[in-house]
Amino acid sequence: MKDKKDNNPIPQEIRFAALAVDIVCFRVADGDLEVLLGKVATDNNKYKGWWAHVGGLVQIDETAEQAVDRLLSDKAGINKIYKEQLYTFSAINRDPRGRVVSVAYIALTDGTNTQDLAKARVETVWKRVGSLPKLAYDHDEIIRVAIERLRSKIMYTDIARYFMPKEFTLSELQKVYEAVTGEGVDKRNFRKRIIALGILKDTRRTIKKGVMRPASLYTFK
Amino acid sequence: MKDKKDNNPIPQEIRFAALAVDIVCFRVADGDLEVLLGKVATDNNKYKGWWAHVGGLVQIDETAEQAVDRLLSDKAGINKIYKEQLYTFSAINRDPRGRVVSVAYIALTDGTNTQDLAKARVETVWKRVGSLPKLAYDHDEIIRVAIERLRSKIMYTDIARYFMPKEFTLSELQKVYEAVTGEGVDKRNFRKRIIALGILKDTRRTIKKGVMRPASLYTFK
DNA sequence: TCAAAAGTGTTGCTCATACACCCATGA
DNA sequence: TCATGGGTGTATGAGCAACACTTTTGA
Numbered sequence: 001m002k003d004k005k006d007n008n009p010i011p012q013e014i015r016f017a018a019l020a021v022d023i024v025c026f027r028v029a030d031g032d033l034e035v036l037l038g039k040v041a042t043d044n045n046k047y048k049g050w051w052a053h054v055g056g057l058v059q060i061d062e063t064a065e066q067a068v069d070r071l072l073s074d075k076a077g078i079n080k081i082y083k084e085q086l087y088t089f090s091a092i093n094r095d096p097r098g099r100v101v102s103v104a105y106i107a108l109t110d111g112t113n114t115q116d117l118a119k120a121r122v123e124t125v126w127k128r129v130g131s132l133p134k135l136a137y138d139h140d141e142i143i144r145v146a147i148e149r150l151r152s153k154i155m156y157t158d159i160a161r162y163f164m165p166k167e168f169t170l171s172e173l174q175k176v177y178e179a180v181t182g183e184g185v186d187k188r189n190f191r192k193r194i195i196a197l198g199i200l201k202d203t204r205r206t207i208k209k210g211v212m213r214p215a216s217l218y219t220f221k
Numbered sequence: 222m223k224d225k226k227d228n229n230p231i232p233q234e235i236r237f238a239a240l241a242v243d244i245v246c247f248r249v250a251d252g253d254l255e256v257l258l259g260k261v262a263t264d265n266n267k268y269k270g271w272w273a274h275v276g277g278l279v280q281i282d283e284t285a286e287q288a289v290d291r292l293l294s295d296k297a298g299i300n301k302i303y304k305e306q307l308y309t310f311s312a313i314n315r316d317p318r319g320r321v322v323s324v325a326y327i328a329l330t331d332g333t334n335t336q337d338l339a340k341a342r343v344e345t346v347w348k349r350v351g352s353l354p355k356l357a358y359d360h361d362e363i364i365r366v367a368i369e370r371l372r373s374k375i376m377y378t379d380i381a382r383y384f385m386p387k388e389f390t391l392s393e394l395q396k397v398y399e400a401v402t403g404e405g406v407d408k409r410n411f412r413k414r415i416i417a418l419g420i421l422k423d424t425r426r427t428i429k430k431g432v433m434r435p436a437s438l439y440t441f442k
Numbered sequence: 443t444c445a446a447a448a449g450t451g452t453t454g455c456t457c458a459t460a461c462a463c464c465c466a467t468g469a
Numbered sequence: 470t471c472a473t474g475g476g477t478g479t480a481t482g483a484g485c486a487a488c489a490c491t492t493t494t495g496a
Contacts, residue, residue, distance in 0.1 A: 009319040010321065017240045062313070063312055064309065088285065090284045091284055103309045169448085186487075188451080188487095188488085192451095208494075210495090211445070211447095215447080216449090409462095410459065412476080413477095432467065432474090433473045435467075436476090
């Protein structure tokens, strides 16, 4: 992709920075909030072999959003995912290779996501946010901000929906809230509140897992 | 400043974009929410003579935050102001001169601000947000997002403090809330709520304006 | 009948809203 | 005494938190 013709009329001398995106991609699996990490593979990079958020350079003919979709697909085999812009990090030495300004995004996917690992061009792993290694670049800082934002938004929006598969039980939804906030909630109060919001639809069908009473299945409206 | 040596080890061919900041600077004056606009002065620019948010290019040796401080000071004569990052706009054709990615900031100042007009290198004006002209570039979109964010944050944070002078009356503070939200509030309920937050301190002094009962002066803790 | 998760109501508290009159001042 | 904005209390309803037992199922 670097062979694209540079037909940008902006003078070269003021184009000092490379523009990148970094994607903090979350899921909830087995009651744990997890984040997608990719192994740094570029040579001449003191962080080679470290774990980092998936990301890369924005190209001349795409927006930051388009770069996010492309990089998630190419590097991690993840497609059609919910995303929102998080923050832009412009510290001068955040990348030891030179001035790189990064627009960070949060992305959410459901725990049963279909990651096309055949397409993924980077070694990736899902790590619980409670036990992360030291990350490359300023990615520790980025994920700190991302978790803070995610915890705050799950309280007053319905973003939890992007963690859920099409159909789910109320217990599963509750586990997602608890995994994100890190705190347990009362089952009756949770169900009352979430039903009162009017964002769920009862499918009138049930699912049975193991030796127990079947649970009602819901979808988001 | 463009004469700075380009000692960036990032290869020239991936540095396609210019990085800019745009600053949506608000104040409340005479009960109206106003925004600072600067007249576009660059030649070879189809927007020359239009009004736009104050902004400019980020330089190689400064962060976006530092660029905001520098540009507000140089172009508008405004110093030491509260600011927070709003959103990064990366649409490909947002600037007709070429690919410019802009990190937008919100800045707030009090209505009695001391703008050093002698230093200001750009013609500026404060405009009521209710009667804005069509702005240059994508600045209509930027201010739409900025106002949305400001209205939302004034409801659950204490950012209103940055609109106030050191000391102020409760009526003045209420006017700021009303100017930002665009809606009137009940005086008794407003005072009860704001006092209950515990963020104000009564100076035990009063101020008298015109022919009326003096009002108590408060400060933010 | 046991294990395991599903499902269900009531009470008290806190907080937001609606609403109207007297006070202090200088002209 | 009048005009102007400053300053105050109460009642009602909504929404949230605390709290424990019964139901359904298959082994």
